[in-house]
Amino acid sequence: MLPSLFGTQRTKEILKVNPTIMPVREEAKEVRVFVFDYDSETIDEKELKSVNEALPFLQSKRTSWINIDGLRKADVEIICNHYGIHPLLIEDILSVSQRPKMDEVEGVLFCLLNMLYYNEQKQTVEQEQISIILGKGFVLTFQEDANRDLFNPIREKLKIPNSKLRQRGSDYLCYTMLDQIVDNYFLVMEKLGERIEQLEEEVIRKSNTRSLARINQLRKELIILKRNIAPVRDLVGSIIRSENELLDDRTTKYFKDVHDHIIQAYDLSENYRDMMVSLQDLYINNVNLKLNEVIKVLTIVTVLLAPATVIGGIFGMNFDVIPSAHNKWGFFSAVGLMLFIPLVMLWIFRKRGWF
Amino acid sequence: MLPSLFGTQRTKEILKVNPTIMPVREEAKEVRVFVFDYDSETIDEKELKSVNEALPFLQSKRTSWINIDGLRKADVEIICNHYGIHPLLIEDILSVSQRPKMDEVEGVLFCLLNMLYYNEQKQTVEQEQISIILGKGFVLTFQEDANRDLFNPIREKLKIPNSKLRQRGSDYLCYTMLDQIVDNYFLVMEKLGERIEQLEEEVIRKSNTRSLARINQLRKELIILKRNIAPVRDLVGSIIRSENELLDDRTTKYFKDVHDHIIQAYDLSENYRDMMVSLQDLYINNVNLKLNEVIKVLTIVTVLLAPATVIGGIFGMNFDVIPSAHNKWGFFSAVGLMLFIPLVMLWIFRKRGWF
Amino acid sequence: MLPSLFGTQRTKEILKVNPTIMPVREEAKEVRVFVFDYDSETIDEKELKSVNEALPFLQSKRTSWINIDGLRKADVEIICNHYGIHPLLIEDILSVSQRPKMDEVEGVLFCLLNMLYYNEQKQTVEQEQISIILGKGFVLTFQEDANRDLFNPIREKLKIPNSKLRQRGSDYLCYTMLDQIVDNYFLVMEKLGERIEQLEEEVIRKSNTRSLARINQLRKELIILKRNIAPVRDLVGSIIRSENELLDDRTTKYFKDVHDHIIQAYDLSENYRDMMVSLQDLYINNVNLKLNEVIKVLTIVTVLLAPATVIGGIFGMNFDVIPSAHNKWGFFSAVGLMLFIPLVMLWIFRKRGWF
């Protein structure tokens, strides 16, 4: 039970990252395909029955966003081959636990990163891989999980005619997605921040093994967090530097904005790490203080005991001549002395600031 | 009560930094608009009733400084749209807890950073966001709080005709502001330095949990400090490298001066951090020394007790034949021995340097 | 026996790295030479009796892969001289425990790195040096150990006609090898990850000297791991930047893929290190907790003992007048008091949260 308290199961998940050897991605049970085909005035929005229905949109003169929720090898290959995506990118889309990265291959701009969610129940950071392919006039997105998604606000904005999102092309749509994903990192960090704060209060109030277990768990979640944020910083930086012709000059400014945010997220995650170090120091300090407290009790008891033991020993000796032995108040004087001496000792110690 | 002593509330404020998702900036209750419109000989200085009155200054051939204290979305948009500021910058101005940054967008140079104040009562570093927009012939500044401001010295200098500030254009005004803000960082650091110094004295005199709480608090304030200084260093560096045409060659030298100062502030904040590490080491050391002291008392008492207990036990045994039992001085010899042996022991220990 | 538990023998192997002074490589007892000579349609695959038989393949118009398992100075020199390999590279091939590196010398691209294996029995990471020489139309590989090899999957793929591997030239074969080797690093890391995980559980359950020994051992294996991964990252990066004419533009993409993987391996090895630090902290913490536990027992016993000792001492004094001495229930009251007082003390301590 102890190891589970410390989240050793989580360790397994963190350490078993293997991008190449076992791309045995389980085929999604459920696949959902949505298409938005729009220009500034008109918009078509529909859920398709299969990926095959998405193929004609390549010819659309409007901007098309094809979102595939749930990954099946066959589906991904059909659509990617039709849209002219390089086989290596298809492999990347289908791979498991890839490092976030950006690539420019044969006329498309490819971004692979993770959406992060905070699982309130398990108190863990969960990741869902998303691949965004920006091409001339289209954006393809591939998500792992059909049931959750960060893009609803984008869908709402898309429905408003003449909004900036509708006026600008596919690059602006791609920016909006990255922005949404990075913004969500802050939501996750906020949750982690709350946990750090609660832990700090807990550690200050009572430091026990449970607190240590929590600190250990949280450190693992922060590893997950940083592992995602650091490469995304590079990813967005690469987009800005790429000078890809798919990116309008006017859109570059917006990517810079995302870059500012992801840098801030990175800085913040560094602050989190500092906080965790402080927290661990605090924990150790508190455990030590408790030990000191116990040793002080030990000392006080020994000190209180000392004179009584000695006096009892003295007057318990079997000598014929013992002073005051026959005195009526002898016993009571001795007992009084047993009480008086420790009080004096305590007074001295307290004066010296030992207790 | 303990957690508040450790400033856990402050942790919340440090960790909840989220630049994008919740720009729910509270609308300022009070907005004050000041304008300085000057050239080397003439100056107009007035408080305006609304931002609308500030619009005509765009046509002014003199240098105009429009300072808006207190942020309301509507106001910011009116004036920025009139002055041709990019919508993204408007968002930045209105956002909360942004990372300091510098941007060149469509002919203006935009700086967003924080003014720092030291709150003597709460012993915390407070930040107020300021946006400085340097355009051709004008400087716009947006501050959060209508009631405090670092720019009074600048106002005074502006009133002096033919001063350098009056002779040079808007870029020199912008430099003066950054200089003022960075100079104020040193004031804040000085206060923190005083706190470190007091804490050091306190920790050396008596290390208790309260000291630890104070060290923890101060570490948090230093995080706030560094989080502000590090990006401002980059900000000023970017201005110098930008070769923006808004910046006169002669002014660049002055920005280099600010750069020197902010680098020094950064170095100093590193020294502060070193000091805090030393302080924590000192604290831990003192706590340990106290523990050692207590354990020594324990040992001394035990040592003093030992011979008396043994002797008392020996002569308390109920044997028929006990040497000296019938001797008149037996009791006193035994007690004397009880006193003599520990003294010898103490003498030995002291000689060996144990106490 | 203790030092062997701590793997001091392993320390010797880690520290005795000397690339230059003692290239006294033991001559391999067994040498096996395999040749694959292929183009997209046809393939020759045979085991040769001696390296001399491999010389004619230089004239082959198809792509030739000559793999030499087991290093003998004479053999290496014969083949390398025939294929025009620079003497320095021959030295590198024959050297022991070289740092992984890449070199472009006189028209060939030379990679020297280590294949890693995890020895389940000894729980160590084993390395086998491999040299890959990519030339115009041929790839030479030199391995140390004739009996193990990572390249079987490549051999299988080579047998499939018109596969990508068969269609592309020698550079693609070289990529496939590096990919295979780097992929195998992840397998080794997975094993180490499992060990870390087991150790974490063990340390949480019971921290003894054996755990410390295991932590120490594992730290050494991680040094071995990192020592191999870090330079391979540079190696692959150099290949990508080299713009060597041996590398087809289409192949560069694949090397970028390997680069992504090796970077991820590096990141992961950093996570491992963090985990090990956490683990060591945990170990120390647990050892301390155990000490505290023991000291608490000491204190409890002393506290329980205290009143009984004092009361026994009091009523054991040889005074004539001792209250209740002649009372029938005196003895039992005294003993009762001996039991009652410690119970009260314990109740107080528990209420204060000391135990």
Added chain:
Amino acid sequence: MLPSLFGTQRTKEILKVNPTIMPVREEAKEVRVFVFDYDSETIDEKELKSVNEALPFLQSKRTSWINIDGLRKADVEIICNHYGIHPLLIEDILSVSQRPKMDEVEGVLFCLLNMLYYNEQKQTVEQEQISIILGKGFVLTFQEDANRDLFNPIREKLKIPNSKLRQRGSDYLCYTMLDQIVDNYFLVMEKLGERIEQLEEEVIRKSNTRSLARINQLRKELIILKRNIAPVRDLVGSIIRSENELLDDRTTKYFKDVHDHIIQAYDLSENYRDMMVSLQDLYINNVNLKLNEVIKVLTIVTVLLAPATVIGGIFGMNFDVIPSAHNKWGFFSAVGLMLFIPLVMLWIFRKRGWF
């Protein structure tokens, strides 16, 4: 008294660095102006009564070195304005506790750094700011303290006709000064090195609070040292890279020499820091060893006491039938047992290596 032992006063001085807000430099009480006006054959050397007398040397065709010891605002301004020094540099000269820096402004090369002295009495590193202005045919130096100076060896060398210093121009003079200042850093470091060495011996011999205080003090001095050396390294590097036309190609080699020295000083200061860390580890270790020693004494005493207490208790019980109670040698056997058992216990413990 304790805080002063720990040098908290010094903390104040280290932390209160504020280059901009309070340039309330105290006006020097004493100002001394020296001029050397020389070429390879002839030299004029005189102490001037006021800075006004130094103005005509601007027209001198020989190389002029004007050294001003003691800073008064009026004096500095008179001479700088005459020599065409930029107002910002005048501010720098007059400022307090600036970070060392180098600047090229309007045809002069400006270096501001600190000369370091080791105050044997206070055992602190003292700094004196020096500004060196290298112009065409002249060098101006401004020092804070009229009474101490590092430049006497230069003065001596200047008096030798046809020496290299006399043959080369002002840039070589400037080099000689920097060389002298950097050389002096080594003298200061040597003193600090001696202190570290003494401290190491002291800590090994007897680690008490006084040692800790000394370690703390020394760490502060090392902060001062590093704060001066690190920016001077950049300063000299900037001079070499500057390709300023004031610097003869032949002189650059000499500046490289200074650069080598300052890098070595920097490396050495890193070694010092490592040494201090070792020292602190040693201190902590020794304090712990002492604690262990005391706890061992405690244990030995308790162990010695144990059997005697038990035996005494056994034979002190008031039973009618106590074996050997009436035996003549009973008492002596019991006491013998009291002595014998602890001896056996000690023998066992020692054999197990506990003491």
Added chain:
Amino acid sequence: MLPSLFGTQRTKEILKVNPTIMPVREEAKEVRVFVFDYDSETIDEKELKSVNEALPFLQSKRTSWINIDGLRKADVEIICNHYGIHPLLIEDILSVSQRPKMDEVEGVLFCLLNMLYYNEQKQTVEQEQISIILGKGFVLTFQEDANRDLFNPIREKLKIPNSKLRQRGSDYLCYTMLDQIVDNYFLVMEKLGERIEQLEEEVIRKSNTRSLARINQLRKELIILKRNIAPVRDLVGSIIRSENELLDDRTTKYFKDVHDHIIQAYDLSENYRDMMVSLQDLYINNVNLKLNEVIKVLTIVTVLLAPATVIGGIFGMNFDVIPSAHNKWGFFSAVGLMLFIPLVMLWIFRKRGWF
């Protein structure tokens, strides 16, 4: 005696590095001059009586290697002036404890570095400064100590006609020397590695103050080591980048080989440092374990003592009515109880895993 055990004398030597102020190099008592003048077919090898005899070799059309063992100011100046070496380099050759560096001055390539030796007796790393001057057709080497030398293998190789060393020019000779020196670093590191290994075994077996002293000593030797390796890495890197015309393109490859080795040496020295940190952790851990052991003994003894003391106290009370006091077996029951209770307690403790 303790401080010497900790090698405080060595601290002095490490910290007293002062390249500039005291070049009071002691004049060598013994100077030996060797000359090799060779081309691919012919060779002259002789020991000269004085440096003056070495001057004519400047005109030799063959490659000349003039090796001066033992430094005397006059000798160095004679030969350097004849060979056209810049005065600054002469100063460098004569200086003491310089940082390794490389310089290109007036047509020669100058390398100053240290040869390292491991002194088995003192268990220290000793350094001997060597200056290598590579000029057109000649190599000058200056060593401090006439009695030891790393170059015998080079001398042997030189005697073989038509060897590569004989065929190539002075740059190849220079490479061979650097290679020899760097190779020797590995020999020294191997010795240090053995020491680390022995220390590890020792620390695991028995951690006493002597082990700590050894760890401290070894850390100092590693500082010496790193101080030499790090700048040599830069030195060799500079040679490769220099594109000096003295270096044949074919030789550059060989310098790259040396560069690989020195980088590996650097990596290895980092591993050594990690090992030392592990070792120190191990030491601290063992000291703590010993303390825990002692405290456990203390606790066991106290626990054993407790019931006996209480029972003895109970039946030693002077009440009239004591149960079983008149019983024949009372005494034996009480003593039995004294033995029985601690056994039960121990059984409980052991079951809980406390001992």
